[in-house]
Amino acid sequence: MNKDIILLRTVEVAAIASYKYIGKKDKNLVDKAAVEAFEVMLKNEKGFILKVINGEGELDNAPMLYVNQMLGDINNPESPIFDVSVDPIEGTNPAAYNFAGSISTIAVSRENTMLQMPEMYMEKLFVKDKYVNTINLADGIVNNVLKMQEQENRKDLRCIILDKPRHYKIIEELNKIGVIVRLIQDGDVLAAIDVVNGEADFVYGIGGAPEGCLMASLAIASGCKMQSRLVLYNEIWPNEEETKTRLNKELAWMSKHNIDTNTILEDFDLVSDYRTRFFAAGLTAGGSLKPISYKKGKFFVNAFMASHGIVRNFNTVYDVNKVNGLKPDIKYLFDKYKR
Structure with a gap:
């Protein structure tokens, strides 16, 4: 079959x-x-x-x-x-x-x-096909949104973002520049499907790295675009008992793959097909x-x-x-x- x-x-x-x-x-x-x-x-x-x-x-x-x-x-x-x-x-x-x-x-x-991803966090920006050549995550999310707004000649872009404390400042900044923000509790892969289906213009947030491969596949398969970068566990949870152990594993993985937290990963870096x-x-x-x-x-x-x-x-x-x-x-x- x-x-x-x-x-x-x-x-x-x-x-x-x-x-x-x-x-x-x-x-x-x-x-x-x-x-x-x-x-x-x-x-x-x-x-x-x-x-x-x-x-x-x-x-x-x-x-x-x-x-x-x-x-x-x-x-x-x-x-x-x-x-x-x-x-x-x-x-x-x-x-x-x-x-x-x-x-x-x-x-x-x-x-x-x-690419086999480590159990760590990842900053992800997933955008609809119109912005394939517009985004550069290295410039920061606000600058990327401003470029997308300029391209559209309107401010009311629709964004989906996880409702987490680590995103509160970004959510406030997006609201200030006129973006329509839809908050979700879980599921940035599901949110990316909404972008593909025209329910939103982009998804942004820090979520799981393994899910990044799913979103990269979706971006490539649908003609959309995703960029990402890895985020160390201690940036999100600096005071947890497991932080030191997880940080050591993360650093070892990044060294093995010659990737650091400044490396911007294209969708094709995660799924090269x-x-x-x-x-x-x-x-x-x-x-x-x-x-x-x-x-x-x-x-x-x-x-x-x-x-x-x-x-x-x-x-x-x-x-x-x-x-x-x-x-x-x-x-x-x-x-x-x-x-």
């Missing part, structure tokens, strides 16, 4: 498996269901192999979807290998407490084209991606795909009884995670 259909179905089924735990106030259950769905859907697929480059996280010692795990047709030496970055559920906390901001997502590219593909499905979602719903034995899933500058938004219906009769792997998940 076509690899794209398999990956699209994987994120959709991961959202369906996690649906049971929306609002249950346990983000670990949300994540566990999605991780198992990914594993079940991908571990035995034929015709290709997926290598996890950015997965469940090196700090968590994840038993599944861990970095360098191989999925798919692993016993066939002729199967092509693809790199993947995966976030089974971006926004487990929004899902656990039933507010907007959670999706299931995966990005794929040719072998050895995806113009044929990269990006997939997502809404859980509690928000913005242009709608939340999953269930009614009378059917799941209604809103999904998204981007590749080669082509953007697709899907409305998919999973009729549980019909699917159970045709797909035993999905039936297993439907039975285990039925509402």
Whole structure:
């Protein structure tokens, strides 16, 4: 079967498996269901192999979807290998407490084209296609916004930014120069989908570095643009017990890759493949991606795909009884995670 259909179905089924735990106030259950769905859907697929480059996280010692795990047709030496970055559920906390901001997502590219990112912070600027040649993150976010405003000849650009204390000063500055700011609690990958779908002009903020590969893939696949730079843990959490340990790991990784916190990383530095593909499905979602719903034995899933500058938004219906009769792997998940 076509690899794209398999990956699209994987994120959709991961959202369906996690649906049971929306609002249950346990983000670990949300994540566990999605991780198992990914594993079940991908571990035995034929015709290709997926290598996890950015997965469940090196700090968590994840038993599944861990970095360098191989999925798919692993016993066939002729199967092509693809790199993947995966976030089974971006926004487990929004899902656990039933507010907007959670999706299931995966990005794929040719072998050895995806950069394995450390578990650290990253400053990211993701802009719509009109600003591909406008931005330069080295100039600072305000100067970039002023250039975009000048290009548009208007001030009321629409920005999405995480509502975190580290962004409060920037939010104030953006408001002063006329930007329409939409605050979110979680989910800068989801926010980037909104930019692609025309719901916002840009996303800015300091979030997770591994998610940067997902956003880079989305930027390349959709014809948009992302620039980023790494941010040391002690800049965000200077007084935490784990700060020193994490800082040492971060510095070692940056030295190995000849990258420092002044290095501006283009999207192509993170995913060096113009044929990269990006997939997502809404859980509690928000913005242009709608939340999953269930009614009378059917799941209604809103999904998204981007590749080669082509953007697709899907409305998919999973009729549980019909699917159970045709797909035993999905039936297993439907039975285990039925509402």
